[in-house]
Amino acid sequence: MYVYTPDEIDRERAHHQAVIQGAEQQSVKRIGNLGELAFEQFCREYLPVETWEWVNEEAIRRCNPESFAGYDFEVFGYEVDVKTSRDVSAFKPASILETDPDDDIVVMVWHRDNEDALILLGWEHVETLKSKVEMQKQYTGDEPDKLAHLAARPMNELHDLGPNTAHLNQKPQNPFKPGDRVQKSDDDASVAVVVEVLPPEADVSLYGQTMDGEAVSVAFPSTLDEGPGDWREIHPAKLASYCDDQDIRLYTYKHTNLERAEQPFTVGDYVIKPDYDDPDLGIVVDVDEEQDRDITLTFQPKLDDAVDNPGSLSPASLAEICDDEGVSTYSYSHEDLVFEPQY
Structure with missing residues (x-):
């Protein structure tokens, strides 16, 4: 089994895509997206990239509605659907067939209540699940109340379906993330x-x-x-x-x-001076990299007092407006400031 821990970018994308999709149960769609992200990471770690495709990759990356819902991945030519649930009874063979009867393979992912970690439990051929259900009906009758059969082959056996290869761990080397x-x-x-x-x-x-x-x-x-x-x-x-x-x-x-960027700030950025005990929110109004104190800013309370609806102002006009309205501005070195996100 493998544990996947989504980061903040993953969680936000999984949720916003569910919102844009217009899903009736956003929580179900969100956790389903996280399950796909978990399996994508497994594929990237253990399967050659030329042998698998994530159908919904662009839709989730851009938080757009999915244009195709037949299955989630194609791996070694097999249609693979990722089933994510907090309730492990969802991984009973009969339960899986109720929701995913037409795919080739189902991957099972369990998640914690607070969605901070997901466990890839295993996978199984859908045809094998059908056989197991038929065998249960024909030979074993009802399962014991306290012992239910869960279908799952070990995740690392998935690569046995494809060609023998040593191309593993093809994760991105890119050091950047959105917002950098x-x-x-x-x-x-x-x-x-x-x-x-x-x-x-x-x-x-x-x-x-x-x-x-x-x-x-x-x-x-x-x-x-x-x-x-x-x-x-x-x-x-x-x-x-x-x-x-x-x-x-x-x-x-x-x-x-x-x-x-050695000097990352641009006009309109929200910043604070972190060495103040209770810093006011600052807004960058000018950047002059030829000066030692290369960042000029005003503080949000001063702008709010001087201008109606300051949120409608274009960043390019801030310096002129501060000058026209007599709004005090202050100069600092960019090294003395940090971003103060407003999302």
Whole structure:
């Protein structure tokens, strides 16, 4: 058995995709998404990437409704459905056949009440389950009340269905995650925001040529600022969904051509000065990298007192508005500030 621990990005995507899907039982759909994420991690760790495909990968990455619901994965040519449940009785052969009678293989994933960990219990051929149910009916009658049969073959036997290969542990080498501030490995490169981290096997084409290496899609804050909402109030896990919905242009790079931004702040960012005992929320109004104190900000309470509906202001206009309205601004080194997320 294997334990999968979803991180914050996984949990947010699993939930938001369930919301966008319009599922009648969002909790069921959410945990189902987490089960798929768990099995995807297993496949990436133990099966060659060319032998399996996650049908819903893009839908969950971008939190879009799933366009195909026949099965979740194709592994070694088999149609695989991932069944996730807190109730282990759902893994009885007859119970599985009630919900998944048409797939080739069912993978069983159990989850804790608070969804902080999922256990991949095992898998089984659907045809084998049908035989077991028929045998139970024909020869054994009713099962004992205190002892129910659960169907599960060990997870590591799954790779025996495919060719003998030593290609294991093909997990991404990409160090970035959505929301990270990055820049190209060039002088004077602009700060960008990581929106999507594409799976390493994705066939990405740049300038007419296939990319050799893992890809990262980014958006630039100035472009995001032109969108209909305050993207800084959106969880990073949902940025791909937001950009896809609003047709915000993304730029794709090899992850080796990017580095973390040494100075990550841009106009409109929410920040605090962490060495204050009870810091007010600051908003960056100007960035001048030629100055030692390269970040100019105002504090949210001062802006609220001076301007009606400050949330409607465009970040590019903040410096001018502060000047016109007499709103006090203060200069700091970027090293003295940290992000204060508003999602």
